[in-house]
Amino acid sequence: MQHVRMVLTRGITMFAFDFAGCGLSEGDYITLGYHEREDVSTIISYLRDSGEVSTIALWGRSMGAATALLHGHRDPSIAGLVLDSPFSSLEMVVRELIDKVPLRFKPSLLVAAAIRMVRKTVLKRTGMDILKLKPIENVHTCFIPALFVAGVNDDLIDPHHTHDIHELYAGDKNMVLIDGDHNSARPEYLVDSVSIFFYERLCMPAGLPGELPPVQVPLGPSGMPEQAGSSVSAIWSFDEHSTPQDAGQTAVRNFGNVASDNV
Template identity: 40%
Template sequence: MDAMDLGARCGVLRPTELMPRPELLSPASTRSCSDRSLRSARSASADSFDFAPYDFKLWNLIIRPPRVVYDDSELGPTEFFAGGVRATRRDLKLRTRRALSLSCSYFTPSQGGREIQRFPVIIYLHGNSSSRLEACNLVGALISQHMSLFCFDAAGCGQSEGEYVSLGWHESDDLAAVIDCLRSFPNCGPIGLWGRSMGAATALMHADQNPNLGALCLDSSFANLRQLLEELAQSKSVPLPVPSWLVGPALALIRLRVKSLADFDIEDLVPLQHAKRSCAPAIFLHGREDDFVHPGHSQQLYEAYMGSKELMAVEGDHNSERSGRVVSHIIGFFGRCLRRLPLEPIPRPVLVWDPQFVAPSLDGVPLRVPHRLRQSTDLAKKDKVVIGSAARRADGPSLIPVRGKLVNREVIERPCGSMGRARVLGAVGGA
């Protein structure tokens, strides 16, 4: 038995069966054959293609952008003047219902006179690879108009706890806890939200749940996360653009990974749906040269928004600093919206400082209210209890800008309504 017969018995094809006769093909048939081969090759490669580089670039862009590292001193002094208005900065930590600690800063005009004034408060919400430092450029402009500024590092950003961001999904719940805590302060007036990029999406995701918001500024928000990812997948903004025929499979894999790591579904993140149910006055802002989130997203949101609205196209791209003219226009918008209903000032009680409360507030509103004075001034002196400004420590605030840190943090729990409880971990002034 020769080798050829042995191969036939074992089921091995003969050379003549392996090599069919060549056929003459026309150019048209050659092209159609090539097209079929290309499609089948793409189909086969889609099953065996290594998605890792594309998958990593996109999901990292969504939930784990670079974390900003900074020092508290970059937040500025704890006491300062802006436009002739004396103001203070109070740093605090707030624990959300997800048990994550958020690093916050509260810039507010100082109290004067015998009554506690309630100032309009702007909560600034930064982008996904930024921090509360982004809001510091607005401090002077807001304080000079007798408005307070509250800013915080979103979970997963800056000095706050958390491993991942969610582009507004979990951040909207954290914002609800921040607002509940802020409203417990006696100097808090009407609240407006100023968000940029992820922060703008967060504001929209929360706005339809909170009818008491006074106004919104929404700078460079996306309308639909799935739509944004499809655009970014083939954009030059991504270091490794995804071929068009791989976008669908890549996003399916990213969806699973984001669900497992960050506990949200990218298909559910659609600020456009929330815009249809929101009614607070709003400004939609977008840079004309923005190639990361196309200006068409703000156009969609503007058209769907139910409340009074304004659309501004400004110079710059996604990360450009907004001009002084634009900032002044937005602050004027907040001033008109938040001051329509004047608030009655709260009478300030005569207080005796608790000896254990060694960190008096720099703005005249203590985080923990000390006991009311029941004795006369003479009796208080006899018992070595000091009243009012005389109770301030030697290193307390003066009439000139100072830098310094307050010591002995305390844990104070404050109820946060339907969104659970938030814990304020002390009031510590940064250097």
């Protein structure tokens, strides 16, 4: 709610949702962005067809950030991206997680065989090839202004993933490193930075130099804005708040279950 209030008080509306298979949404599987990018595309089309919004930005964390990247390179009309802890390659994440397993011996052939088995099963069940899920592949063609975020103690998606994507990203970019891990609550200064970024990208009239003052929306008795502007919109995927574990951890668990079914 802290995030919502900070954004709404700047006159920006927010469309928050759970991906299929997460939170309150139905579904048995998540694909870490492979199919979720189509969910984002559908939501964006809905917002644009509504006639109630003008510019749209995307804010995602973990799977949400990877999904925003996968959609962003094919939709240059997006005004801005906030990308918190995206992964560059799912295969790399899987290998790094295996490397962290406290086993004395992990033969490379055994690791490769396990990945092939998981790949085959996931492909059969979801139509997703885990070896082809590489959000970093198209960032050199994405020119949407982006704010990258990474937790320096993230032990699920190593911060180097965010650094690598940021390094190759073609558009205007900035990066914020925060203390904490993959699931840590984000500090207030980061929420402030995101709010300013969204305001500049969504509310700044084209062609006008400089910054505009923040739009202050009156707060109601509950502490939430009584009304929010409806001319701009930021989409926020709730994948990091809607489940007991982060979506990335859920996916790893699902992949583990898939693998165990075949042992």
